[in-house]
Amino acid sequence: MKISPPESQFKNPIINWIDTRLPIFTAMNEAVGTEHPTPKNLNYWWNFGSLAGVVLVIMIITGIALAMNYTAHVDHAFDSVERIMRDVNGGWLIRYIHMNGASFFFIVVYIHMARNLYYGSYKAPRELLWILGVVIYLLMMATAFLGYTLPWGQMSFWGATVITNFFSVIPFVGEPIVSWLLGGYTVDNPTLNRFYALHYLLPFVIAGVILLHIVALHRFGSNNPLGIDVKNDKDMIPFHPYYTIKDFFGLSVFLAIFCVFVFFVPNLLGHPENYVPADPLSTPAHIVPEWYLSPFYAILRAVPDKLLGVLAMFGAIGILFILPWLDRSPVRSAHFRPMYKVFYWLFIINMLALGYLGVQNPEGIYLILGRACTAWYFIHFLIIIPLLNVIETPKALPKSISDPIFSSGSSELGATTPRGQK
Amino acid sequence: MMRTVFILMVFSLFSFSVHASDPLEKGENKSWSFLGPFGTYNKSSLQRGLQVYTEVCSSCHSLKYIAYRNLSDLGYNKEEIKAFSANFTVMDGPNDDGEMFERPGRPSDHFVSPYPNVNAAKAANGGAYPPDLSLITKARGGGADYLYSLLIGYKEAPDSIKVLEGMYYNKYYSGNLIAMPQPLYDDGVVYADGTKASIEQMASDVTEFLSWAAEPEMEERKRTGIAAIAFLLIMAVLSYMAKQQIWANLKKKQT
């Protein structure tokens, strides 16, 4: 057993002195530095993980700045937001960044998830990495919902009312739980105060789960577009400088697009009704969730029964947790799965359709389409994905990332860790 | 393929907000000076709009998020703003005797509301609350165009529509029956700069003014945006070149 750990090997003596005692620089180097080996064939879809991290930092910083000027009281919340927009130095900029940042956080995370689904990154041995990601996604939705309440506009108020009422479907204790959540009989000042407290807390919880997400990522490293396991050093390059500069380029492009929204159409992704102060006595004619929650809202409304609707909605997210066990195909990347590829794109189109239907009035054709799309969502995960494992013949996989020679058939080369029964 | 889908996704975002925000007939589509990435407010129109608001709208509608000092954006100097604010009576207090008292307005005061509270406003208007106008163009789908259309939308009701007591027909209002009587008539105000005060002119000016009231930061926002995006695009080009250089190194190593 070794008593004293080795001295760190940094050139700068101060860094070396610190790192020997507190290995933060070693940790950084292993996280995003030269000591983090990464598959060399990652494409631009792999940019969105680090991008999501940057967006979280932006959200936390602007959020703290807003918190310094915001008043969590039903009589002052709306006014204090307007004061931020009009009187606080740069307040409009900070608020518009935070407001649009929420939407862009979801855009980035949705692309990150879509990439994951396409390349089968959720499969063994990265199941926990995926599950932690779904936890982050759930926390993000909670945080976004809580934050949307804070400006205390009409959509804030009625959104909070509708979503807290989901819990009233719980048999026997539903009503007491709702009043416990609200701190009263309706969404009111106690609700606003606790939502504010939680909205401030949750981002730090997200940051904590992200740390676990990164630890889990580093256990087996990144997946790659071919979906095959890395064979040797020839397949790998250090994260720095290769992916740092690539991520930096991606970040620049992302921020330029983000700025178009922040500076030129800051309210495009919002809803006009939220510039009307909350009025508990009148519901807006057309109440819709923010776009990023829209697909799940569509699922909720597609089911005619209240309890079943809420269950379907939560089930739609819950199903993501067991995805690694629903998809037992040993091949990860959709490149080599001709049938999965087709159904993948159908799934994406279906999600977009659900998102669209979630903001339409659930009548006539929209209701029928909503039900069809909801059904397809569950069919995709519960029937098609398990079925493909049986009926699909994957294409030949390359031997290694560096070696373009294809092996014959889908041997265990490049497949996930073989399971016992195979 | 993924690229196409991403473009589709962005498009669907646009269509969401359009669908979500605009259930009404759109009406007029004016080419406002403040539209577009380089748009700015027309100062003389803003000043006329202030006059229309003060002489017409302000008898029922508040504008509580605007302070008199903000009028410097319209091109007024300190003295003019001070004189303008002094025209209004502000309720202040309580004083040392515990009484509320009236005093002339100051530049730091917000626009004085016509009614002391929402209930008083409702009571004076047959139960309908005349909304605060500070955010009106942001709070209505269709924004400035909707507001302008509404103001010029008072027409003779078609026979098919029965106009209820205390309601008025408006072409562009949802349901066509609005509790606000027609506010603007030709020569309803006499413009200080001599512009002919037609209904369209007044509607256009007050819409410009209220657009400013809703987004006073707009000009600065767009200016900052141009600079920020230009900076980021240069950064993107540079970092792309840097990325190509660094990765070229890798390919060299391998061959």
Added chain:
Amino acid sequence: MSKDKSRRDFIVIASYSMGAVGTGAAIWPIIDQMNPAADTLAMSSTEVNIGALEIGQALTVKWRGKPVFIRRRTETEINDSRKVSLEILRDPQADEDRVQKDEWLVVMGVCTHLGCVPLGQKVGDGKGDYGGWFCPCHGSHYDASGRIRKGPAPQNLEIPPYSFISDNVLKIG
């Protein structure tokens, strides 16, 4: 080769430098939002009607969240203040330098010791040993010119920027 390498380094360094500059520019609004906002700045001057104040009376007004003492001094108070030899003062300042009009003394009602509000404005208050103000926190005595005469305070009561807009209206700030 080395020329090529230095060009490469230049582009890499330039792009990362732009990132650093951009971050700095983006951080500025986050810092600046903590500075006084436009509505706070708009309240930074206040106008006071002093027409109703009799000789010997005092008025306290709030300016930038702090009290300002306005005292319309009696003949005796003015004379007593002027007679004091500057040499015995801790913070030597002539009374003439502390007022714009002899009758009107305008000072911040904040003790220069540790920021308490001295007594002496209301009729019933003690005015300290020198006919001005007395700070109850640590016993500083000020005279009728607001100068420190006894106690721990290091300086005279501060004089805010002010001007007489007319005989009856005083503008502070």
